[in-house]
Amino acid sequence: MAEKLLEIKNLKQYFNIGRPNQVKAVDDVTFDIYKGETLGLVGESGCGKSTTGRSIIRLYNATDGQVLFDGVDVHGKKSAKDLKIFNRKMQMIFQDPYASLNPRMTVADIIAEGIDIHGLVKTKQERMERVYELLETVGLNKEHANRYPHEFSGGQRQRIGIARALAVEPEFIIADEPISALDVSIQAQVVNLMKKLQRDKGLTYLFIAHDLSMVKYISDRIGVMYFGKLVELAPAEELYKNPLHPYTQSLLSAIPIPDPETERSRRRHSYDPSTHHYGENEKIEMREVRTGHFVYCSEKEFAEYKTNYKE
Structure with missing residues (x-):
């Protein structure tokens, strides 16, 4: 059996929005991620999937529970040196390729920021060679290095975001809805790129999305979230063949089928939690x-x- 890379145990992320109101964005969630796999995490907007990803990578301090990465508690006390090591092993690709890149920095400086912080190269020439290599890896070319983010399309910007995440040679990447802001024609290109990089570099992904058809294509297993709870978790093919929880059934029934006759006659499921x-x-x-x-x-x-x- 594959080795566990990440263990999430009873993770809770609560936000106080004024007494006595409390939002349970992530409520007692438990799952594992194995080395080399892609775990898809799906659900409607506001279900807590992005908050789960941000809590795993320490962008939020967890209210309770454990996140173990290679057996080490992510939210435990860490020295500056330990944090630096952790930040290199785990990276994030953000949803909005327009907002996640600093408009005042060149592409070279954006990609090399992590390289500079972690001291991964010794000379400026070595730095630029590494940037050129990363640009080529994500399907861009070295002429793009001295340009600014506003000069690129959405798909190209997301490739720059992927190159930035790869720059420090991480083991694990959290992709937080990385294709939702892109045109449909570009989405498949970015997903295919991520799959190729996973094969070539042995990466492990947490792929967060609300498009179930694309999640099935990239994921080995899929977790379904609803109002902060993980309600179903299964291998991708198994989940589509045998959705058991009524909420999962409602999500899958909403995926359109490119056949007008089938689409008109098929039954859709609506989920009512009061049942x-x-x-x-x-x-x-x-x-x-x-x-x-x-x-x-x-x-x-x-x-x-x-x-x-x-x-």
């Missing part, structure tokens, strides 16, 4: 219905899922 009636002392938790296929449910629902499971 779950739980007793006061009833334990609701992630339960393994089949090997590797987990659903957030009660004991009674668990029995129903097992009975209705399609082989």
Whole structure:
């Protein structure tokens, strides 16, 4: 079995928005990510998927729970040296390629920022050679190095963002909706680039998105979030073939099919959380219905899922 790179245990991220109001953006979420895999994390806007990614990489200090990276607690006390090592191993690609690049910096300086911070090269010539190599890796050329972000299209800017993330040679990359701001025609190019880089460099991804069709294409396993909770987790093919949680079924039924006849006749599922009636002392938790296929449910629902499971 593949080795665990990341272990998220009972992660909570709560925000106080004035007493007594508290937003449970991430509420008791647990999952693992294995070396070399892509875990897709999906759900509607506001479900907590991006907050989960930001909590993992320490952009937010977790309210509670653990994030273990290579067995080390991400949110534990760290020296400046330890933080620097951690920041090199884990990088992030942001959603908006327009807002995430400093407009006053050249592409070369944007990409080389991490290289400079971590002292990965000794001379200016070596620095530029590394920048040129990274530009070529993401499908750009060295003539782009002295230009500014406003001179590029959205797809090109996201490639620059990917090059910046790769510059420090990380093991793990969190891609926070990296294609949602791009044209559909460009999305596939960026996803194909990420898959190629994963193969070539042995990278591990957490791929956060709301487009389930694209997530299926890039992910080995998929987790579905709803209002801060992880409600289902399964291998990608398995999740599409056998969605068990009603919310997952509603998400999948909303994916359009490029066939007018099929699209007109097929049934869509709407999710109503009020249909779950739980007793006061009833334990609701992630339960393994089949090997590797987990659903957030009660004991009674668990029995129903097992009975209705399609082989």
